[in-house]
Amino acid sequence: MKKIIFAGGCFWGVEAYFNTIDGVLATKVGYANGNTENPTYEEVSGHETGYAEACYLEYDENKVQLKQLLSAYWKVVDPTLQDRQGHDVGNQYRTGIYYVDDKDLEVILESKEEEQKNYKNTIVTEISTLKNFYDAEVYHQKYLDKNPNGYCHIPKSLLKK
Structure with missing residues (x-):
């Protein structure tokens, strides 16, 4: 099993989107590459x-390759925007891999x-090794499954299997 972390604006839609991709085995939302604990x-x-x-x-790399996940990622972000996606603005909404x-x-750099x-x-998506990741609060996990009418900058048509 392989791991990768994508930041692409509000994490609710990013999680819902990647859950539609065969070979993605598990997802969770949280906070990546910051400078505090918990x-x-x-x-x-x-x-x-x-x-x-x-x-x-x-993800299971026998079912889906990183290159395919990156291709899917680029479809749902505008990687040229600094610190925002959709209506969400702030450094926590930056794009990152x-x-x-x-x-x-x-593979990531070739894809970029x-x-x-x-x-x-210019693409401004942050690309770096994962320094740290903390799970978001329980109410954020699988949020759009629990709240199908919740806000998301990703088109709802892309969030269905």
Whole structure:
């Protein structure tokens, strides 16, 4: 089982979206690559912790490759926007790809380079090793499953299997 963490604006939609992809075995939302311990949603929303709202994925690389997950990721973010996606604004809504396995970096950078061809503006998506990840509060987990009319910047048509 492999792991990758994607930040792409509000984590509710990112999680719901990746749960539609065959080979994704488990997801959870939380806070990635910040500078405090055990942050709360309120602290992260205060823009001082350095965390990104993110979705932690575990996937079966025999069913889905990292390259495919990256392709799916680029479809639901505007990677040229700094610290925002949709109506969500703030550094916690930045785009980011956080890897656990150093061997994944080359695939990620190749994917970014290929994606850059689709944009005039520079891709600003943060790409780095995962420093830390803290689970978000229980009410955030699988939020759009529990609240199907909840806000999401990702088109609802992409959130169905």
